[in-house]
Amino acid sequence: MSSQTISPPFAVGAAPPSGLPGETPREFALRHGLTVSGQRPSLGAYVRQLWARRHFITAFATAKLTAQYSQARLGQLWQLMTPLLNAAVYYFIFGILLGTSKQVPDFVPFLVTGVFIWTFTANSIMAGTKAISGNLGLVRAVHFPRAALPVAFALQQFQQLLFSMGVLLLILMGFGEFPEPSWLLAVPALALQAAFNTGLAMAMARISARTPDVAQLMPFLLRTWMYASGVMWSISTILKDHDLPEWVMLGLQYNPAAVYIDLVRFALIDSYTSAQLPPHVWAVALGWAALCGVGGFMYFWKAEERYGRG
Template identity: 70%
Template sequence: MTQALHTPPPTAPAPAEAHDLAALAARHGLSVSGARPSLPEYVRQLVARRHFIGAFATAKLTAQYSQAKLGQVWQVLTPLLNAAVYYFIFGKLLGTSRGIPDYIPFLVTGVFVWTFTQSSIMAGTRAISGNLGLVRALHFPRAALPISFALQQLQQLLFSMAALFVILLCFGIPITASWVLVLPALFLQFTFNAGVAMVMARMGAKTPDIAQLMPFVLRTWMYASGVMFSITAMMAKHKDMPSWVSTALQCNPGAIYIDLMRFALMDSFHANQLPPHVWAIATGWALLAGVGGFIYFWKAEETYGRG
């Protein structure tokens, strides 16, 4: 008979030994690979890589239409074509333009501002799952990716805004001091978009199929955000609408940022068309999404790119 030789299973280090190893690693400045840093340290790392975030966003924007013959012209042409389609369907066929002064500037502003939010969220959903090679090859705070994609869409919007200003002037809308309000409105919207993009980036990293669902969610959200119609006019027409529905439509962040931009740029869009305390609501959404989304993303930092 032969006697089988069994290799004893490896045993975990004793508590004292584990403590000695931890002390040795700390003495030589070693840390667990991929461990999540503290929140203040994470913010510091992110700020230190601000140049990478800006350069990455610009490179993505430049490469977006590099294969097209018209090149970067599509940055302006795409939202304009979308606005033209919406004008034909909603403005002409469905008659939503009735009772809305300066309907074309009203519509184009809504389309451009909504596209900023929609594109930021869609890009954020694929920020981790679509860049696994970069995530696994380099060490950097992963929040840089969804933030850079939101910054890319902000740069895209700024190109579109040049065309929007021309449209406003062509329709006789004068340049006024209220145009300065575009800056805080864009800052709040960018903060909101980046926060939601970080939420979706974490969810998309764990469940890539979410990216297939998001176009339907965003399309539904668009129809509830007053891109093609006036929420105030619709509420006046349907006075039997439940109060909670009216409040939800008015406080919808998609509608809030669109209406703020219309109020800033169009003298025919008056303050009585805005919900009460609109700037407070816009700031609240930006803080909730921006801070909450950042913390939510940071909590899963060590899981990105694994598995």
């Protein structure tokens, strides 16, 4: 069998072909099909690349969840112990010392639900701040759509929430809250919250990739946001009993964290299910999910070619 010799496009040792007279380097590169290394793909192509790596995202999230408490003696139980211990502290301070439990019916289910749902958002945001800056070795070594990292971290927190929800439902049943058709409303509420959290995680991933110190500031901002989200007290009671400025009232009513917490409470707790849910709540929940989910993704994609650079 004879072998076929393939001639190189130009002689060995000779200079590569030059551009046409008056042709710029950019025009020369385009004519030969050359592109910038690490160039940001179009939005449609980026979404397709991300979807093609969905199995990696799922596996990465599951591995991170499994390894999260691997060095602790109680292991994965800390996924449940952390929000439960927080709830116990808040119950002592707000429920007993400050007497909030006298103003809120079913205070323990109210408080535990608020803590679990708030923890989902807070942990997703904190995970997003470290998605790029905490994985620079992976970002610099392998080519893949960088959005896979904050999405995987948000998915990890969603997996942890699903695990925690089983315990939350057992606690609610221990305090006389038993399964009803309204419990199904928690599914779309948590789905909207997951989209909201993922968008925020991607936005924080881009911000902290350039400014790592943001990760140190976030706990203080999240703590302030938590206190304004009705985790330990009833926003409706505050609005009813206090004459607050209009902008404060609007901020409390349209606070996205408070909206998602209220939706889950409305779904799971009888004393809230029997009350009239304000008509704007589902619309606001959908609006925040769309705004942050799409906006966060676009914001992250805009800086795709800059992640991992010194």
